[in-house]
Amino acid sequence: MNDLTLLCVHGYPLDRRMWGPLSERLGRDGRLRVAAPDLRGRGSSRHPATGLHAMSLFANDLATDLPALVPGGAPFVLCGLSMGGYVAFEFLRRHGAGLRSRIKGLVLCDTKAAADDAAGRAKRKDAIEAIRRSGIGAAFEAMAPKLLSPSSKGAPAEALVRDMILSTPAETAMADLAGLALRSDAFDVLGGFDRPVLVVCGEDDAITPVADSEAMVAACPNAPFVRLFTVPDAGHMAPLERPDGVAEAIRDLVKRI
Numbered sequence: 001m002n003d004l005t006l007l008c009v010h011g012y013p014l015d016r017r018m019w020g021p022l023s024e025r026l027g028r029d030g031r032l033r034v035a036a037p038d039l040r041g042r043g044s045s046r047h048p049a050t051g052l053h054a055m056s057l058f059a060n061d062l063a064t065d066l067p068a069l070v071p072g073g074a075p076f077v078l079c080g081l082s083m084g085g086y087v088a089f090e091f092l093r094r095h096g097a098g099l100r101s102r103i104k105g106l107v108l109c110d111t112k113a114a115a116d117d118a119a120g121r122a123k124r125k126d127a128i129e130a131i132r133r134s135g136i137g138a139a140f141e142a143m144a145p146k147l148l149s150p151s152s153k154g155a156p157a158e159a160l161v162r163d164m165i166l167s168t169p170a171e172t173a174m175a176d177l178a179g180l181a182l183r184s185d186a187f188d189v190l191g192g193f194d195r196p197v198l199v200v201c202g203e204d205d206a207i208t209p210v211a212d213s214e215a216m217v218a219a220c221p222n223a224p225f226v227r228l229f230t231v232p233d234a235g236h237m238a239p240l241e242r243p244d245g246v247a248e249a250i251r252d253l254v255k256r257i
């Protein structure tokens with residue numbers, strides 16, 4: 001019987017397919033069901049792209065869709081990768097108190113709690129302009145070399161990443177970038193979280209390096225259990241690149257719930 005859902009939120013500029021291999025591994029032992037929506041403006045989402053995808057907008061979409069994603073008021077563990085982690089923080093900030101009895105844990109993959117600094121915001125602006133000029137191929141050129149570990153070269157993950165990026169509408173990617181630049185720092189959310197937390201980071205993550213994960217772990221003094229799992233031979237897409245190891249770490253977290 002599936003009695004717990006892992007609600008997985010994808011990163012930028014990706015979609016729900018990034019969770020496929022992890023979901024397949026977790027589905028094998030039956031206790032954990034995976035729900036992985038597409039965020040606004042792509043794939044199967046019923047929410048259209050708007051000019052600015054604030055993390056709070058994505059979080060509100062998730063709350064609106066929660067009855068379909070996790071039916072029957074059932075418990076769930078919130079899980080996000082990179083931008084999906086920022087959405088998870090905003091979801092907890094806005095909806096966490098009302099869902100306190102249902103949110104049983106948190107899995108943060110290749111993400112960080114800090115907001116963009118001025119240089120980071122300027123880079124987002126340049127990235128938006130590059131996509132406006134050249135289309136979604138500009139996002140592919142910018143992101144693809146940084147997403148995966150050198151160990152994943154030629155693996156199925158590489159083709160999937162390419163397909164996910166190139167099937168993201170340019171207007172969606174630009175709106176995501178605008179929202180990413182405006183997001184706030186989430187250390188306060190972590191400080192108030194009092195359920196088990198798993199932080200996952202590919203050891204070769206070039207976008208949110210392990211130091212960002214260590215900072216999140218240090219920011220969770222009220223969680224009864226916090227583990228940092230540094231994933232060998234993985235980059236920024238650890239759950240996609242090394243689904244077996246990440247599934248094992250999630251099963252271990254679930255035992256503590």
Ligand code: MLT
Nearest residue numbers: 011012081082083084207
């Ligand atoms: C992501 O993977 O979602 C993005 O790299 C996040 C970011 O750029 O901050």
